Amino acid sequence: MKSDGLEQFEANRDLKLHNPEDQNLTTLNLGPTHPATHGIFQNILQMDGEKIVSAVSTVGYIHRAFEKIAEHRPFYQITPLTDRMNYCSAPINNMGYHMTVEKLLGITVPKRAQYIRVIMMELARISDHLICNSILGVDTGAFTGFLYVFQEREKIYDIYEEVCGARLTTNMGRIGGMERDLSPKAIYMIEEFLKNFPKVFKEFEDMFNRNRIFIDRTEGVGPITAERAMNYGFTGPNLRAAGVDYDVRVMNPYSSYEDFDFEIPVGTNGDTYDRFMVRNEEVWQSLRIIEQALKNLPEGSYHADAPHYYLPPKQEVYRSMEALIYHFKIVMGEIDAPAGEVYHAVEGGNGELGFYLISDGGRTPYRLHFRRPCFIYYQAYPEMVVGSSLSDAIVILSSMNVIAGELDA
Amino acid sequence: MELTNENVLGKIIEQFGIDNIWDAVNPDGIMTFQTNRETIIPLIQYLYDDTELQVRFLTTMAGIHYPEQKDKELCMMYQLHSLRHNYRLRIKVYFPATDPVMPTLTNLYATANWMEREAYDFYGIVFTGHPNLIRILNVEDMEYHPMLKQYPLEDQTREDKIDTFFGR
Numbered sequence: 090m091k092s093d094g095l096e097q098f099e100a101n102r103d104l105k106l107h108n109p110e111d112q113n114l115t116t117l118n119l120g121p122t123h124p125a126t127h128g129i130f131q132n133i134l135q136m137d138g139e140k141i142v143s144a145v146s147t148v149g150y151i152h153r154a155f156e157k158i159a160e161h162r163p164f165y166q167i168t169p170l171t172d173r174m175n176y177c178s179a180p181i182n183n184m185g186y187h188m189t190v191e192k193l194l195g196i197t198v199p200k201r202a203q204y205i206r207v208i209m210m211e212l213a214r215i216s217d218h219l220i221c222n223s224i225l226g227v228d229t230g231a232f233t234g235f236l237y238v239f240q241e242r243e244k245i246y247d248i249y250e251e252v253c254g255a256r257l258t259t260n261m262g263r264i265g266g267m268e269r270d271l272s273p274k275a276i277y278m279i280e281e282f283l284k285n286f287p288k289v290f291k292e293f294e295d296m297f298n299r300n301r302i303f304i305d306r307t308e309g310v311g312p313i314t315a316e317r318a319m320n321y322g323f324t325g326p327n328l329r330a331a332g333v334d335y336d337v338r339v340m341n342p343y344s345s346y347e348d349f350d351f352e353i354p355v356g357t358n359g360d361t362y363d364r365f366m367v368r369n370e371e372v373w374q375s376l377r378i379i380e381q382a383l384k385n386l387p388e389g390s391y392h393a394d395a396p397h398y399y400l401p402p403k404q405e406v407y408r409s410m411e412a413l414i415y416h417f418k419i420v421m422g423e424i425d426a427p428a429g430e431v432y433h434a435v436e437g438g439n440g441e442l443g444f445y446l447i448s449d450g451g452r453t454p455y456r457l458h459f460r461r462p463c464f465i466y467y468q469a470y471p472e473m474v475v476g477s478s479l480s481d482a483i484v485i486l487s488s489m490n491v492i493a494g495e496l497d498a
Numbered sequence: 499m500e501l502t503n504e505n506v507l508g509k510i511i512e513q514f515g516i517d518n519i520w521d522a523v524n525p526d527g528i529m530t531f532q533t534n535r536e537t538i539i540p541l542i543q544y545l546y547d548d549t550e551l552q553v554r555f556l557t558t559m560a561g562i563h564y565p566e567q568k569d570k571e572l573c574m575m576y577q578l579h580s581l582r583h584n585y586r587l588r589i590k591v592y593f594p595a596t597d598p599v600m601p602t603l604t605n606l607y608a609t610a611n612w613m614e615r616e617a618y619d620f621y622g623i624v625f626t627g628h629p630n631l632i633r634i635l636n637v638e639d640m641e642y643h644p645m646l647k648q649y650p651l652e653d654q655t656r657e658d659k660i661d662t663f664f665g666r
Binding site: 148152154156157158161192317319320321322333335340341429430431432434441443447456458460464465466467468469472497498 | 525526528530554555556557558560562575577581584586588607608609611612613616620633634635636637644645651
């Protein structure tokens with residue numbers, strides 16, 4: 090039996106939010122391929138002269154059906170999908186997913202692996218925030234800062250390359266820990282980064298933080314109150330800029346975050362300048378965490394003892410029967426996971442990145458839902474730009490750090 | 499008040515009755531229970547309004563499809579978070595695929611707007627009262643809801659696609 094609601098819905102299906110007949114308004118398409126959107130998504134803006142009267146966002150241009158694909162793949166083959174969500178900080182996605190599966194399997198990861206994960210995740214956060222903030226500079230007309238920090242971002246990618254062999258879509262780590270230990274070269278590179286990066290970043294901050302032009306372009310632009318931000322499901326730097334100190338690393342510590350001493354910066358009125366400043370401060374805090382993790386890096390194994398899920402070393406596979414069998418079973422996805430239901434959240438570059446995994450005891454997840462912070466907070470964009478000018482809309486968009494890959498999954 | 503699964507569940511059952519709240523389990527540290535379509539919106543409203551609980555953050559919503567369960571084929575999962583107490587809970591509502599209708603949550607949480615559109619897009623769940631229930635990630639003229647289990651992934655051996663367009 091159909092309920093009343095279904096019929097009502099079918100009757101209202103053609104409802105449109107816009108009134109395109111209004112002669113005084115101009116309709117402007119910002120996107121899908123506009124250089125200032127930094128990704129493929131469309132905003133249809135209705136303009137009254139310079140002012141935006143209403144906006145509608147269209148997303149889905151690079152939807153790749155990750156949730157559907159994940160239902161057909163063994164657990165290991167899902168990690169590369171997570172790379173392609175927030176590709177600016179891929180290690181966080183990889184490790185968040187690995188931790189979710191470990192939670193399902195009940196694997197405890199050794200301290201050393203947890204610390205290595207923290208180091209890599211914080212490097213990823215730095216590179217994510219660098220992209221967002223330097224591109225915000227570009228959108229306000231300051232190109233230099235972008236070039237300064239992008240050189241340093243390359244160094245982070247060099248570290249990824251040393252640790253896992255890839256740069257952008259990293260597929261870093263394994264279920265149960267890391268794929269290999271931090272090599273002396275990797276440690277040296279991280280130490281070099283910790284030594285050289287602060288100087289460069291200080292210079293970047295000097296260029297922006299007290300810059301009159303930059304402040305005029307960003308202060309009071311696109312503000313959002315804490316109540317609205319929470320109602321819209323904001324998380325991460327965007328929520329903290331509005332003054333709510335919610336950070337998954339502190340509220341629900343994972344991977345030994347409780348061992349480190351760091352602060353959560355918060356803003357006051359949630360405008361573009363606050364979002365910029367919160368991200369800048371988080372970069373400094375991430376550096377603090379990396380420093381502590383590197384200094385106190387525990388001895389021990391870099392992966393858990395979980396032969397059913399952790400790939401054996403390649404040399405072993407060539408000469409030991411046991412290892413060959415495990416290798417084959419893991420690669421072919423012939424190992425069943427226990428039935429269960431878990432949710433695990435990590436603090437991604439943009440906020441709470443959650444993985445909701447239901448397993449029915451088979452070789453693939455029964456359902457894997459990604460809570461993508463971008464997707465959830467981007468819907469506030471129309472509300473934030475109404476009443477501002479077109480140039481402000483561009484700045485607000487960059488300061489929200491909307492990553493198209495994460496938006497569309 | 500320290501929130502525990504027991505006292506939160508006790509409060510909810512006291513408010514809505516044992517007939518409307520059932521199957522409370524704790525699969526991963528987050529309390530999960532079931533309710534029905536009539537109770538879900540008043541329940542989430544109550545959790546929002548109650549001064550002791552202050553569950554005022556909608557973390558995520560997800561549709562789930564269980565084709566084998568007779569008259570309970572579809573499921574909508576709501577995960578909420580009380581930032582004040584750092585307490586999470588998960589609510590599930592099961593309903594038949596022949597009547598895929600749920601009340602909308604957009605009046606309370608603005609963030610439910612796109613989440614519900616996503617559930618509609620993938621599972622065909624219709625949210626009554628939603629201001630703009632259209633597809634969000636898939637193309638508008640798609641004729642089915644792709645996350646339902648009866649639709650397989652695309653056959654990798656299909657031959658009606660021209661390989662050169664895909665770089666193969």
